[in-house]
Amino acid sequence: MFRSEFPIFYVTVDVVLLAVREGQLVVLVVRRGEEPYAGAWALPGGFVGDGEELVDAARRELVEETGIVGDGLALEQLKTFGAPDRDRRPHRVVSVAHLGVTPYAETATAGTDAQDARWVPVDEVTGGLAFDHDAILDEARARAASKLEYTRLAASFLPPEFTIAQLRGVYEAVWGLRIDPGNFQRKLRASAGFLESTGDSVKPASGRGRPAEVFRALGEPFEALGAPIFRSAM
Amino acid sequence: MFRSEFPIFYVTVDVVLLAVREGQLVVLVVRRGEEPYAGAWALPGGFVGDGEELVDAARRELVEETGIVGDGLALEQLKTFGAPDRDRRPHRVVSVAHLGVTPYAETATAGTDAQDARWVPVDEVTGGLAFDHDAILDEARARAASKLEYTRLAASFLPPEFTIAQLRGVYEAVWGLRIDPGNFQRKLRASAGFLESTGDSVKPASGRGRPAEVFRALGEPFEALGAPIFRSAM
DNA sequence: TTGCTTCTTGTCAGGCCGACAACTACGGTC
DNA sequence: GACCGTAGTTGTCGGCCTGACAAGAAGCAA
Numbered sequence: 062m063f064r065s066e067f068p069i070f071y072v073t074v075d076v077v078l079l080a081v082r083e084g085q086l087v088v089l090v091v092r093r094g095e096e097p098y099a100g101a102w103a104l105p106g107g108f109v110g111d112g113e114e115l116v117d118a119a120r121r122e123l124v125e126e127t128g129i130v131g132d133g134l135a136l137e138q139l140k141t142f143g144a145p146d147r148d149r150r151p152h153r154v155v156s157v158a159h160l161g162v163t164p165y166a167e168t169a170t171a172g173t174d175a176q177d178a179r180w181v182p183v184d185e186v187t188g189g190l191a192f193d194h195d196a197i198l199d200e201a202r203a204r205a206a207s208k209l210e211y212t213r214l215a216a217s218f219l220p221p222e223f224t225i226a227q228l229r230g231v232y233e234a235v236w237g238l239r240i241d242p243g244n245f246q247r248k249l250r251a252s253a254g255f256l257e258s259t260g261d262s263v264k265p266a267s268g269r270g271r272p273a274e275v276f277r278a279l280g281e282p283f284e285a286l287g288a289p290i291f292r293s294a295m
Numbered sequence: 296m297f298r299s300e301f302p303i304f305y306v307t308v309d310v311v312l313l314a315v316r317e318g319q320l321v322v323l324v325v326r327r328g329e330e331p332y333a334g335a336w337a338l339p340g341g342f343v344g345d346g347e348e349l350v351d352a353a354r355r356e357l358v359e360e361t362g363i364v365g366d367g368l369a370l371e372q373l374k375t376f377g378a379p380d381r382d383r384r385p386h387r388v389v390s391v392a393h394l395g396v397t398p399y400a401e402t403a404t405a406g407t408d409a410q411d412a413r414w415v416p417v418d419e420v421t422g423g424l425a426f427d428h429d430a431i432l433d434e435a436r437a438r439a440a441s442k443l444e445y446t447r448l449a450a451s452f453l454p455p456e457f458t459i460a461q462l463r464g465v466y467e468a469v470w471g472l473r474i475d476p477g478n479f480q481r482k483l484r485a486s487a488g489f490l491e492s493t494g495d496s497v498k499p500a501s502g503r504g505r506p507a508e509v510f511r512a513l514g515e516p517f518e519a520l521g522a523p524i525f526r527s528a529m
Numbered sequence: 530t531t532g533c534t535t536c537t538t539g540t541c542a543g544g545c546c547g548a549c550a551a552c553t554a555c556g557g558t559c
Numbered sequence: 560g561a562c563c564g565t566a567g568t569t570g571t572c573g574g575c576c577t578g579a580c581a582a583g584a585a586g587c588a589a
Binding site: 157 | 301302303304305306342343344345346347348349372374375377378379387389391
């Protein structure tokens with residue numbers, strides 16, 4: 062029933078955890094402590110445990126390697142990378158990559174398996190990661206940009222309560238373009254089932270200017286939006 | 296370096312091959328010849344070979360089990376299913392599901408591993424497949440519907456040359472709704488970089504009515520369209 | 530020729546979008 | 560306190576796309 066002719070695999074999970082820091086899209090990377098690629102930067106990840114769900118493994122590795130707990134963290138499977146030569150080690154290793162989004166926080170600390178963990182602007186990670194992690198990052202970035210159009214994922218980049226201007230900042234950072242504040246405001250307020258006003262208002266981030274109304278996001282991060290929000294030429 | 300504590304996996308590929316037959320969305324299923332689920336219907340698929348790319352394994356299994364050759368066949372990774380209990384056998388089996396689209400043809404024949412292969416309307420496959428293949432089919436269906444909006448995938452359901460009415464039939468079958476012929480015509484002709492006229496025209500399928508202009512599709516099946524084609528309320 | 534079918538083009542009202550102006554509500558400065 | 564700068568919010572307007580529907584074009588059948 063299990064013939065020896067079927068090859069044996071190891072299965073890992075990798076996590077592309079994205080956040081927005083000062084208007085820049087950043088990704089969490091760890092410095093590898095073990096061979097192969099010891100000392101190189103890589104995406105957090107590791108081997109899937111016995112009887113463990115794939116997404117649970119991703120969440121666990123994130124905690125172990127970076128100390129980031131999955132509270133308020135949106136995590137979804139991205140794509141599986143299984144090229145025969147993607148790992149130098151004797152057995153074949155297939156990696157199920159995950160896309161994660163979280164509000165930015167200075168909590169990235171070294172865990173057990175990794176010597177160091179830090180946030181890096183995705184634009185500055187050009188060809189520098191271990192394994193095929195550059196390709197995984199590219200895929201994640203494209204997926205995130207696309208998910209912003211038709212899901213509520215943008216809110217996962219922010220704390221539970223936020224202003225429309227902050228949300229606009231997320232779209233601008235991920236899409237890499239400037240958006241008209243007025244039109245964005247109108248569009249988001251009209252988008253049914255996405256935002257809910259808390260009634261509060263807060264000073265703008267710069268300290269100057271009119272206070273902004275505070276909102277909460279409705280629904281689940283990866284849940285589809287009634288009407289998409291386009292990046293066409295915004 | 297490879298510690299024995301890491302669990303060992305088998306990796307399989309499964310293919311959800313979709314087509315449109317007489318206005319109905321159909322999926323290719325095979326009858327299993329071996330345990331587990333011997334005699335039950337399942338998606339074509341099998342174990343990934345040594346040194347074999349995942350998508351190549353999917354294409355190979357399709358040929359072996361159904362005789363369908365990947366000529367004019369659009370194939371892309373869909374999602375990986377790896378729940379610990381998804382396979383009854385001793386070792387854990389992770390399956391990398393693929394979405395395939397092909398013009399309908401009566402070529403589904405039994406291969407080596409499967410006793411029988413046939414096209415079944417997706418609406419009639421309610422809870423009847425082996426393993427977690429029902430969930431995989433659901434995922435594929437949703438993905439295909441979504442891909443029709445913003446890629447050129449619809450053309451992969453048809454032979455190289457086709458009419459706009461045939462293309463409309465694809466959208467109607469996959470989305471499960473009727474589309475206004477006039478508006479669809481205008482929309483598709485305006486959609487730059489999708490269709491190219493061959494200059495020919497053919498009789499409509501029914502034999503009656505005005506002949507239709509024949510088109511060819513430009514670009515790759517999973518390549519993004521300049522402007523999306525919405526299913527909102529068409 | 531007439532009728533029927535299907536593809537194709539036309540019309541038109543309504544809605545959404547992008548560009549941009551105007552207004553509002555603060556803090557800071559003289 | 561008057562003024563100014565900034566940022567959030569609302570308003571305006573022309574253009575484009577959409578959906579509903581009508582009309583024309585090109586074949587087949589009786």
